[in-house]
Amino acid sequence: MAHAGVAARTLATDTIAAVSSGTGAAAVAVIRLSGPRVGEAVRALAGRLPPPRRASLARLADSRTGEGLDSALVLWFPGPASATGEDMAELQVHGGRAVVAAVLAALFAQPGVRPAERGEFSRRAFLNGRMSLAEAEGLADLIAAETAQQRRQALAHAFGHLADRVEAWRGALVRGMALVEAGIDFAEEDDVPAQARALARPGLEALLAELDAALADRRGAMVREGAAIAIAGRPNAGKSSLMNALAARDVAIVSDEPGTTRDVLEVALDLDGHKATLIDTAGLREASGAVEAEGIRRARARIDAADLVLWVHDAGIAGEIVPDIATPPGAEIWVVANKSDLAAAPTTTPGAARILAVSARTGAGLGALTGALAAFVAARAGGAEHPALIRERQRGAVGEAADHLRRALAGWEALSDELVAEELRLAARALGRVTGAIDVEDLLDVVFREFCIGK
Numbered sequence: 001m002a003h004a005g006v007a008a009r010t011l012a013t014d015t016i017a018a019v020s021s022g023t024g025a026a027a028v029a030v031i032r033l034s035g036p037r038v039g040e041a042v043r044a045l046a047g048r049l050p051p052p053r054r055a056s057l058a059r060l061a062d063s064r065t066g067e068g069l070d071s072a073l074v075l076w077f078p079g080p081a082s083a084t085g086e087d088m089a090e091l092q093v094h095g096g097r098a099v100v101a102a103v104l105a106a107l108f109a110q111p112g113v114r115p116a117e118r119g120e121f122s123r124r125a126f127l128n129g130r131m132s133l134a135e136a137e138g139l140a141d142l143i144a145a146e147t148a149q150q151r152r153q154a155l156a157h158a159f160g161h162l163a164d165r166v167e168a169w170r171g172a173l174v175r176g177m178a179l180v181e182a183g184i185d186f187a188e189e190d191d192v193p194a195q196a197r198a199l200a201r202p203g204l205e206a207l208l209a210e211l212d213a214a215l216a217d218r219r220g221a222m223v224r225e226g227a228a229i230a231i232a233g234r235p236n237a238g239k240s241s242l243m244n245a246l247a248a249r250d251v252a253i254v255s256d257e258p259g260t261t262r263d264v265l266e267v268a269l270d271l272d273g274h275k276a277t278l279i280d281t282a283g284l285r286e287a288s289g290a291v292e293a294e295g296i297r298r299a300r301a302r303i304d305a306a307d308l309v310l311w312v313h314d315a316g317i318a319g320e321i322v323p324d325i326a327t328p329p330g331a332e333i334w335v336v337a338n339k340s341d342l343a344a345a346p347t348t349t350p351g352a353a354r355i356l357a358v359s360a361r362t363g364a365g366l367g368a369l370t371g372a373l374a375a376f377v378a379a380r381a382g383g384a385e386h387p388a389l390i391r392e393r394q395r396g397a398v399g400e401a402a403d404h405l406r407r408a409l410a411g412w413e414a415l416s417d418e419l420v421a422e423e424l425r426l427a428a429r430a431l432g433r434v435t436g437a438i439d440v441e442d443l444l445d446v447v448f449r450e451f452c453i454g455k
């Protein structure tokens with residue numbers, strides 16, 4: 001995961017400590033430390049510094065009172081060959097909340113040791129050149145991953161999938177820039193500039209095509225955020241019943257009173273390793289009051305932003321099924337003819353991609369529906385190859401790079417060598433913000449804020 005492009009930055013002087021193993025009681029809790037005074041702090045609590053990178057059992061005591069706190073496994077990772085690049089240690093203590101609190105209090109009593117902020121270990125790893133920003137983002141996603149597909153995508157990014165691609169793109173820009181600048185240097189000699197520029201163009205055109213393809217690919221965001229599947233329909237069609245049946249738990253209130261659901265309800269689904277969010281909404285009709293009207297407004301907003309809308313229809317109601325919604329951009333509407341235990345599903349469905357008969361009450365047809373949902377999400381989220389861009393931050397920076405490159409190519413004949421080179425330089429700079437190779441002080445808070453304490 002090492003990453004070469006980071007400029008030297010000021011070294012941290014504080015020593016930080018935090019629980020890295022999560023909150024709440026557990027069998028074992030891992031307390032991590034990083035910074036220049038880790039060695040002293042460990043010696044103060046454990047009485048000695050164990051041999052590097054070996055687990056050693058030690059009795060921990062509060063240096064202020066001598067009170068024994070725990071019998072713990074202690075690990076010492078001298079820098080720079082550590083996860084953050086600084087001196088680090090781990091105290092693997094018994095996981096009781098009071099044990100953790102007492103050990104942390106004893107650590108914070110040591111000179112120069114303070115609680116870590118969110119993501120501060122990762123931030124230091126980045127600042128010390130141990131990983132790129134794109135890799136840090138992959139690690140954050142790995143910790144948040146709920147499904148197998150999210151885990152695979154996050155792992156690829158944590159292992160440099162995007163960072164490597166961005167470095168290759170930057171390499172192509174730098175080669176183009178060198179050729180264009182050769183023109184600047186040899187401006188006196190007539191044919192060199194024209195030749196050098198001509199050599200640069202095909203590579204830059206291919207690069208722009210690659211950037212545009214990466215920008216057009218939305219699968220990564222879909223995997224990270226999960227597909228949004230909205231359940232919509234008339235009041236009493238059985239939307240909330242369907243939600244409960246698909247989620248296999250009692251998420252939403254069900255009643256024979258039309259207009260039961262007002263708030264938008266969400267559950268996360270794992271469809272064959274793909275994440276989806278199922279969204280139950282208020283039944284659509286002429287609202288009978290301000291609360292219901294607000295519920296319907298919220299319902300329509302979520303339907304408009306969905307990747308798939310399940311229009312739930314009460315099969316007991318005769319007549320043509322007409323979903324009272326427009327198909328959201330890039331999305332599909334499926335008709336789910338519910339209450340198949342009461343009546344057969346109609347077969348005509350104008351405007352809907354497909355029709356599925358189910359009974360939320362008996363469970364009939366739910367297996368087929370779940371299978372179809374899994375296939376839909378799998379198709380949208382793509383196959384085994386990992387997309388390059390999964391976050392808006394990454395998309396924004398690559399989009400900026402593509403814009404500069406497009407300007408350079410569009411002005412190829414009209415612009416001076418200096419101006420073409422300048423656009424290429426700005427494009428390279430924008431790409432540098434993806435990995436954090438340059439110019440990212442302003443980004444660090446944004447990136448690391450979403451991490452947890454102890455990461």
Ligand SMILES: Nc1nc2c(c(=O)[nH]1)N(C=O)[C@@H](CNc1ccc(C(=O)N[C@@H](CCC(=O)O)C(=O)O)cc1)CN2
Pocket residue numbers: 030077080081082083090
């Ligand atoms: N107990 C524990 N488990 C953990 C972590 C941890 O910090 N503590 N990690 C938390 O993220 C992950 C492992 N990540 C790590 C990454 C680098 C180094 C490290 O010491 N790197 C050195 C030496 C490498 C080597 O000897 O091969 C280096 O890169 O120079 C350690 C852990 C997952 N499991």
Ligand SMILES: Nc1nc2c(ncn2[C@@H]2O[C@H](COP(=O)(O)OP(=O)(O)OP(=O)(O)O)[C@@H](O)[C@H]2O)c(=O)[nH]1
Pocket residue numbers: 233234235236237238239240241242253254255256257258259260261262281282283284338339340341342358359360361362
């Ligand atoms: N027979 C039968 N009844 C069902 C089925 N699904 C739901 N119901 C009943 O239909 C009624 C309405 O169900 P809900 O799930 O609350 O309907 P809804 O679409 O969420 O209704 P609103 O929230 O009011 O828009 C309840 O009495 C359910 O028990 C089904 O498959 N078969």
Ligand SMILES: [Mg+2]
Pocket residue numbers: 239240241252253254260261281282283
């Ligand atoms: Mg409902």
